[in-house]
Amino acid sequence: MSKAVITVVGQDKPGIIAAVASNxxxxxxxILDVSQTIMQNIFTMSMLVNLETLxxxxxxxxxxxxxxxxxxxxxxHTQREEIFETMSRVSTQDQPF
Structure with missing residues (x-):
């Protein structure tokens, strides 16, 4: 399955989730999975989406x-899942334990 990770960050306001989901x-x-939160008026959202029917x-x-x-x-920011996973692996390998 071809997937992508989409992240959204910015000042919170109504309609962000609706606009991205509509697009x-x-x-x-x-949309396979979504997580969103608001931290001191900063909106953050991560989505995992299926690209098979792109x-x-x-x-x-x-x-x-x-x-x-x-x-x-x-x-x-939109990244194919395999790129996102590779970048995550590289960045965690650089971390001293």
Whole structure:
């Protein structure tokens, strides 16, 4: 299964989750898991999504979500799951124990 991790960070305001979910739905992308919190008015959200039915190129989706983030006043970062996992492994290997 092809998956991606989407993170959203910015000032909290109504409609962020709805806008991101609506955009993904438009492309027939299923949200597999989502976690969100607000820390002192800073909104943070992480999503795991299924890309199997992506109806366009991944880079085009990234660009569209970046533009949506600009419109909402938040930062949206989209990574394929395998890249996210590789980066996590590399960063934890660099940590002294």
């Amino acid at each position: 993904l739905s438009k492309h027939h992308i299923n 109806d366009e190129q991944f880079n085009a989706l990234q660009d569209e979500l970046n533009q949506l983030g600009d419109k909402l006043g938040v930062t949206i």
